[in-house]
Amino acid sequence: MLALHDPLRSRSFRWLEGTGMFANIGVWMVALFGGYIMERLTTSPVLVALATDMSPLAGILAVAFAGAASDSRDLRLVLLLAKLLLVTSVTFLVLISATHALNPATLLIGVAGMGLASGASSPSWWTTVGNLVRPELIPVALSIDSFQWNIGQVVGPVLGGVIVHSAGYTSFFAVCGVVMLPLVGFLYIWRGRTNLRLSTPGAGAVESFLGSMSSGWRFFVNTPGLRNVAVRTALYVTPAAAFGALLPLFAARYLHTSAFEYGLFLALGGVGAMAAALLLPRVQGHLHLDALVAAAALTNAIALVALVTWPTRWAAAPVLVVTGASWVGATTTLIIAARQVVPQWVQTRALSIYYIVLQGPMVLGGIAFGVVNTFLPLRTTLLISAAALLPGILVIPRFGLPVVDRAALELVARSDLTVGEHVRPDDGPVLVLVEYRVDEQDVDDFLAAMAELRIVRRRLGGTRWGVFEDSAEHGKYLETFLVTSWRGYLLQRDHYTKRDTAIEARASAFHRGPGQPTFTRLVHPESVEAARTRSAWRREMLRLVSERPDYAARPPDA
Secondary structure: OOOOOHHHHOHHHHHHHHHHHHHHHHHHHHHHHHHHHHHHHOOOHHHHHHHHHHHHHHHHHHHHHHHHHHHHOOHHHHHHHHHHHHHHHHHHHHHHHHOOOOOHHHHHHHHHHHHHHHHHHHHHHHHHHHHOOOHHHHHHHHHHHHHHHHHHHHHHHHHHHHHHHHOOHHHHHHHHHHOOHHHHHHHHHOOOOHHHOOOOOEOOEOOOHHHHHHHHHHHHHOOHHHHHHHHHHHHHHHHHHHHHHHHHHHHHHHHOOOHHHHHHHHHHHHHHHHHHHHHHHHHHOOOOHHHHHHHHHHHHHHHHHHHHHOOOHHHHHHHHHHHHHHHHHHHHHHHHHHHHOOOHHHHHHHHHHHHHHHHHHHHHHHHHHHHHHHHOOHHHHHHHHHHOOOHHHHOOOOOOOOOOOHHHHOEOOOOOOOOOOOOOOOOOOEEEEEEEEOOHHHHHHHHHHHHHHHHHHHHOOOEEEEEEEOOOOOOEEEEEEEEOOHHHHHHHHHOOEHHHHHHHHHHHOOOOOOOOOEEEEEEOOOOHHHHHHHHHHHHHHHHHHHHOHHHHHOOOOO
């Protein structure tokens, strides 16, 4: 059995998590007290909810670009730049508060900057955590990461409550920035960056930044397991986010807390989260991922109903512990489910898109329930959010979470191709034809296997996929798909995993002709370079016309 301390044998993992713990204290201070501060600046429920949700909303804007940059460039550099932006955003809040310019707008700007930093770093962070330990230790490492993240959820609000109560907002933001500096220093001096370069060269070609982004989105939407995780995440996070977004209003109206007392209540959520992070590795081997998320959703719903029924401090304390534990148990399980179905070559990009799936419903849920609270009583709004957690349990038979053998996601080397000297990397598009000879009694099974192969081809970059039967020869089938360029086709071939190869082999097993199915690769003669040359010629002609207006004004028969 794996022990909780096994990932800590890695020195880089210890330093990353140790410095990250201090930085997360500052992040939690702002994240949890942002709504409290906004509640003192305005009485609008929507603005109070937006103060809580602005960080994930801004993070969505940065995450896709950061994920592509991490996979195609350098994980360490992306993390370092993101953390520098985090410190810069907190510094902005310090200056705004010190000059008495803190208002709802400036607070949201500072929180948005922190959200951009979090969105830029989170997928790279998850990938880095997994890269620093052995594959079998990844679930334990992610649980440890969740534990240290939630230490900040305990320490941050207590420390923040003391500082706000005794020293004011300027000192509060200043302390937030100071505790983030050790992580920036570690990332600056860390020399593990060579092993963390995750660019994916193929036959001498490296993906461009835009190509890297495109392949990440394409892989995500064409992976059924990831789509299931996305649906389950949205169904849990959207209603679960309501309590966190509306907690400042609930504390002010029903609990009547001071800043310090509010911090203590928030810390209780962190205690529950830490308990869940410690317990999760022990139960993962005994319960299916679906059962863990369902239990978290049901427990969360019951806790909210209890709080609405008894809106007192004595009821709020255990409810915050339970909701904190439920949130960490569900989201960590969903992250593990998302990560285990993604191969290494596209991992950070796919996780960056999953970050959008995770944060998007959080933002929409918080704002939506803030709007509902504008028209309905707060307790009624929380009851609606509790009821909204139940559909996520009911859809388990249709959208079950995947459990995948990571060994099946290892890349498989493909045979070398014979290529003419006239073919250049940017030439394209490339039309790929695969010829099969299939017995009549196998046609239905063959087409079913091809439907599965279609997902593989599209996931790896193939477009306009189709399968056709020869009108003159019964049993002769052609599989066709397009790839944007020859370089793209080479990259596609280098990204086949053992699972993809097995799916391809199942389809090829129905071939009854001599040898293996025949591949034909056709490159469009209108190369990219030719198109660029033609475009340059057109631009030059337009320039000449613009410089000689008399050309344009001259009659056609002149």
